[in-house]
Amino acid sequence: MAAHPDVVVVGAGVVGAACAEALTAAGLRVTVLDRGAPASGTTAAGEGNVLVSDKEPGPELVLAQHSLRRWRVLLPALREELGPELAEVEWDAKGGLVVATTAAGAGSLTAFAAAQRQAGVRAEQLAPDRVGELEPLLTPGITAAVHYPEDAQLHPVLAATTLLAAVRARGGAVRAGVAALGLRRAAGGAVSAVVTSAGDLPTAAVVNACGPWAGAFATAAGAPITVLPRRGVVLVTGPLPPGTVRHKVYDADYVGAVASGDADLQTSAVVESTRAGTVLVGSSRQRVGFDDTIRVAVLRELARKAVALFPVLADVPVQRAYGGFRPYAPDHLPVIGPDPRVAGLWHVTGHEGAGIGLAAATGQLLAELLTGAEPHVDPTPFRVDRPAVLTGAEVRA
Amino acid sequence: MARLIAVVGAGPAGMAAALAAADAGAEVVLVDAAPRVGGQYHRQPPPGLADQHAGPGFARLEAELAGHPRVRHLAETVVWALEPRPGGHRLHLRTGPADSPHRTARVLDPAALVLATGAHDRALPFPGWDLPGVVTAGAAQALAKGQRVAVGRRVLLAGTGPFLFPVAQSLIEVGAHLVGVLEANRVGATAAGWLARPAALLAGRAKLPELAGYLGLLARHRIAYRTGHAVLAAHGTDRVEAVTTARLTRDWRVVPGSARRIAVDAVCVGFGFTPQLELAVAAGCDLDATGTCVRVDIAQATSTPGVFAAGELTGVGGADLAAAEGRVAGASAARHLGLAVPVPRAALRQVRAGRGFAAALAGAYPVRPGWRSWLTEDTLVCRCEEVSYGALCQAVRQRAALGGRVLRLTSRVGLGPCQGRICGRNAAELAEALLCRADQRPPLTPAASARRPIAAPIRLGELATTPTEPSEHGFASTDPTDRSEA
Numbered sequence: 047m048a049a050h051p052d053v054v055v056v057g058a059g060v061v062g063a064a065c066a067e068a069l070t071a072a073g074l075r076v077t078v079l080d081r082g083a084p085a086s087g088t089t090a091a092g093e094g095n096v097l098v099s100d101k102e103p104g105p106e107l108v109l110a111q112h113s114l115r116r117w118r119v120l121l122p123a124l125r126e127e128l129g130p131e132l133a134e135v136e137w138d139a140k141g142g143l144v145v146a147t148t149a150a151g152a153g154s155l156t157a158f159a160a161a162q163r164q165a166g167v168r169a170e171q172l173a174p175d176r177v178g179e180l181e182p183l184l185t186p187g188i189t190a191a192v193h194y195p196e197d198a199q200l201h202p203v204l205a206a207t208t209l210l211a212a213v214r215a216r217g218g219a220v221r222a223g224v225a226a227l228g229l230r231r232a233a234g235g236a237v238s239a240v241v242t243s244a245g246d247l248p249t250a251a252v253v254n255a256c257g258p259w260a261g262a263f264a265t266a267a268g269a270p271i272t273v274l275p276r277r278g279v280v281l282v283t284g285p286l287p288p289g290t291v292r293h294k295v296y297d298a299d300y301v302g303a304v305a306s307g308d309a310d311l312q313t314s315a316v317v318e319s320t321r322a323g324t325v326l327v328g329s330s331r332q333r334v335g336f337d338d339t340i341r342v343a344v345l346r347e348l349a350r351k352a353v354a355l356f357p358v359l360a361d362v363p364v365q366r367a368y369g370g371f372r373p374y375a376p377d378h379l380p381v382i383g384p385d386p387r388v389a390g391l392w393h394v395t396g397h398e399g400a401g402i403g404l405a406a407a408t409g410q411l412l413a414e415l416l417t418g419a420e421p422h423v424d425p426t427p428f429r430v431d432r433p434a435v436l437t438g439a440e441v442r443a
Numbered sequence: 444m445a446r447l448i449a450v451v452g453a454g455p456a457g458m459a460a461a462l463a464a465a466d467a468g469a470e471v472v473l474v475d476a477a478p479r480v481g482g483q484y485h486r487q488p489p490p491g492l493a494d495q496h497a498g499p500g501f502a503r504l505e506a507e508l509a510g511h512p513r514v515r516h517l518a519e520t521v522v523w524a525l526e527p528r529p530g531g532h533r534l535h536l537r538t539g540p541a542d543s544p545h546r547t548a549r550v551l552d553p554a555a556l557v558l559a560t561g562a563h564d565r566a567l568p569f570p571g572w573d574l575p576g577v578v579t580a581g582a583a584q585a586l587a588k589g590q591r592v593a594v595g596r597r598v599l600l601a602g603t604g605p606f607l608f609p610v611a612q613s614l615i616e617v618g619a620h621l622v623g624v625l626e627a628n629r630v631g632a633t634a635a636g637w638l639a640r641p642a643a644l645l646a647g648r649a650k651l652p653e654l655a656g657y658l659g660l661l662a663r664h665r666i667a668y669r670t671g672h673a674v675l676a677a678h679g680t681d682r683v684e685a686v687t688t689a690r691l692t693r694d695w696r697v698v699p700g701s702a703r704r705i706a707v708d709a710v711c712v713g714f715g716f717t718p719q720l721e722l723a724v725a726a727g728c729d730l731d732a733t734g735t736c737v738r739v740d741i742a743q744a745t746s747t748p749g750v751f752a753a754g755e756l757t758g759v760g761g762a763d764l765a766a767a768e769g770r771v772a773g774a775s776a777a778r779h780l781g782l783a784v785p786v787p788r789a790a791l792r793q794v795r796a797g798r799g800f801a802a803a804l805a806g807a808y809p810v811r812p813g814w815r816s817w818l819t820e821d822t823l824v825c826r827c828e829e830v831s832y833g834a835l836c837q838a839v840r841q842r843a844a845l846g847g848r849v850l851r852l853t854s855r856v857g858l859g860p861c862q863g864r865i866c867g868r869n870a871a872e873l874a875e876a877l878l879c880r881a882d883q884r885p886p887l888t889p890a891a892s893a894r895r896p897i898a899a900p901i902r903l904g905e906l907a908t909t910p911t912e913p914s915e916h917g918f919a920s921t922d923p924t925d926r927s928e929a
Contacts, residue, residue: 083849084843084849085849086845086848086849090848090852131837131841132841201852203848203849203853204842207842207843207844208842210842210843211841211842211843214843220843222843222845223845281903283903284860284900322855322858327903339526339527340524340526341526342526342533342909342911345524345896345897346907346908346909346911349903349906349907350907350908352907353904359903360903360904361544361902361903361904362902362903363901363903364897364900364901364906365859365862365900366895366896367896367897368848368896369896
C-alpha cells in the first residue's frame, strides 16, 4: 500500500459503508475492515426500511428526515459515478400504511400522526372505508389508518455493496475476513494503528461501526460503550402476484414495540412485498443476547398477526425465516461521534432497527464531525459521552 | 416421554435405527415424507404395481417395523422445524400430502434423536441443463422404481461414481433405450484413487461381484460405458432433443476436438450426493472438515448430546453401510435413554469396513474443478430464480459478494423454492473460484449455508395455528385420534 489510510472503518455493514462513502467523498483515504463478508451481519438481516412513519418527534426523527433526503440525493449521484448496474439498490418509494384494529389503537395512532405532522412528516389520515383503495386485500376490520407517502424501502445488501463499490472506486480498500482486535496508541494516547488479524494497520482515526458487536470492539479498544443486541426475525413467503401487498403495512402497535426496552418477546405485524414478489413478514423484538436460535413460538406470532392483517396470506407457503441482531443503546438513540477518552476513536452504532434508513445521514454527519466541517444535523443527542452509553459500560466490559 | 426416540428418515439407516432402538426397549417414532418406508434405495411402488426390487430382506424389515409394538411409523410426515429445548430438542411435524390444506400438526419432545435424512443427487450446471428432459439420475431412478415409468425413450446417463450403475439398471428394466453411460472420471484417475487406499479396496471387495454384474448387464444390452466423458450441453427448444458430449482431461476440462452431438429425448445426470443437513445444523451438530457431512464418533453420536446420525448424512457409502450405521445409532440412542443395550459388535465392524470403502469411493470419484469451464455467461446456476453464471460473476466481481447470505441476497442464487439445496454448493464453488486472491475470501462457514430454520415448506396459515408445546403424552397434535394411539 502506497500510504497508510487516514481513517480505518471497522465493520462493513451499511452504516460502516455509509461512513466510508462519505469520508472518501470528503477526500480521505479509507480502509474498511470486516471480520466476515461485507454486509453479512445485521445489514443482511434487515428489511431495508427507510421510514419516518415509526418515529416519534425528536432527534431520531430529525435524523431520519435528513437521511431520507440524503438517500434521494446520494443514490442518483452514485448512479452517475458507478453506472446503473452497480448503483442498483432497488429503491422503492412505496409509502407506508399504518393501521389500527382496535378502538384504543385508533385513538393513539391518530394522536401520534398529528404530532408527527407538527414535526413536518407527511402523515395522511384515511377514513377506514377508504383503506381498501390503497390495499384491496387488507382485512376489513380497520379502525384507523394513516398513509405515510415518504416511507421507502431499499435492498440493504445492495445498498451496502454499492456504497463500498464507491469507496473502492475512489481508491479506498475493503478487506473482508480481517478482524480488528484492538488499537495501538501513541505516546500522547491518541490512536496510532489498528491491531488486526492480518497485522497492524497504522492510522490516526478509527471508526467503530460494528453494529451490535460495537460494545465488544469498544472494550477491545480500551473505551467501553453500552450497545446491546436485540433479536429480530423475519419470515419470507414464496412469490405472490404483483399488487398483493402494495405498501409497507404495519399495525400501529409496532411503534410501541420499537420504542420499548422490554426484554420480553414483542411482535407486531409488519407486512411488505419485495421486488422479487416475495412478502416479508416481521417483526419481532427480543432481548436474548446473541442467541441466534429461531423459535417456532416467535414465527407463529408473526404468522398469526400477518394473517390477521392480510387473510389472503394464510394459504401462502413460507419459504424461509432468518434472524438478526439490532444494535441499541439503552436510551434507544444512535451513537455518532468521537470517544471522549481515546483521541482518534469514533463510534457509529446503536441505530437499532433503523440503520438502513439512517445510514445516509449518519455517514454524512460522521464525515462532517471527523473533518471539522459544519454538521448538517445537531450531533448533540447522539454524542458518545452521554450517561446511557458510558454508564455501566465498564461494568459490562 | 422419557423413552421416546424420534428417528427422522425411513431409508436403510432409519429403518435399522428404529428397529435397534425399539428392540432395546425404547418407544420409537419413525418419521418419513414418503407414504411407505424404504427411502430412495428401497423406493416402493404404490400398491398395485409389481414390487421387483425390494427383495426378501426389505419385505422382512418392513413387516418387522409394521408389527413392532414399540415402533410407530408416521408416513407422509415432514419435520419442518427442529428447535432446542432444555435437555433435548423439539420436533415440529406436519402429516399429510404436501399440497393438502389439512395436514395434521404434531409436536414431539423425544429423549433422543436419530437423524437419517439421507442425501440428494448433486447436479452440475451446464448449458441447457434447465431444459425439460434433463433430470437427476436419482429422479430418473425414483420414477423408474416408484412409477415404473422411463424418463425417456433415448436416454443418456452421465456423471460420476458407481451409483450410475443401479440407475442404468433401473432404466433398462423399465424399457428405456440407454444410448450410453458417461463416467467423467478417467480410469487411470479412478484407479489411482483406489490404489491410494488398498485396505479400503480389500474391505470393499464384496462389492466387486456387484460391479462386475453391472458391467455385464451393460455389455449384454450393448450400452457403451465411457470413462473420461461428460455431457457438455443439452439442446432443444421445448425439451431436450440432443446433447453435446466430449472427452475430458483428468481435471474435467474439455479435450479440444472431442465434442460429439447425440440425439436423445432425456438426459440423467448425477455427480455424487449432497447430504440433507438442515435438521442436523438446526440441532447444532458439527460438520466434518469438508463441511458437507455430519461428524460422528464410533457410536454414531454427533457433537450434540442425545443426537445421533446415520446413513448418507454422515458420508455417502451406500445402503449396507447406512443400515449398519443405523443399527449402531439406534443402539446408542437407546443407551442414551439409560436402557441396557448389548454392544452391537457386528454392526460396528461393518461400519468400520464400510467407512474405509466409502472414503476410497469418494477419493476415486471426486467432482473435479474443470466442470466450471463448461459454463457460459448465460448458463443458469440457480434454476428456481433463473440466476445465470454471468449474474453470479457480476455479484462476486463487482459487488464483492463473498459467499453465503450476501451472495444469495445480491444475486438471488438459492432464494427460490429449493432454498439452495440444488444450487448452493455449486454457487459457492463458482464464487470461490472467481476470487483469485486468498485475502478476498472471508472464512467460510459451511453450516451457515445449510441453515434452513424452515426445513420444509409450511403455509403461513398453518404456522399461525401451530401448536408450540407437546401434550403430556409427548405428542401435541391437531389430530384427535393421536391421544389414544400415543
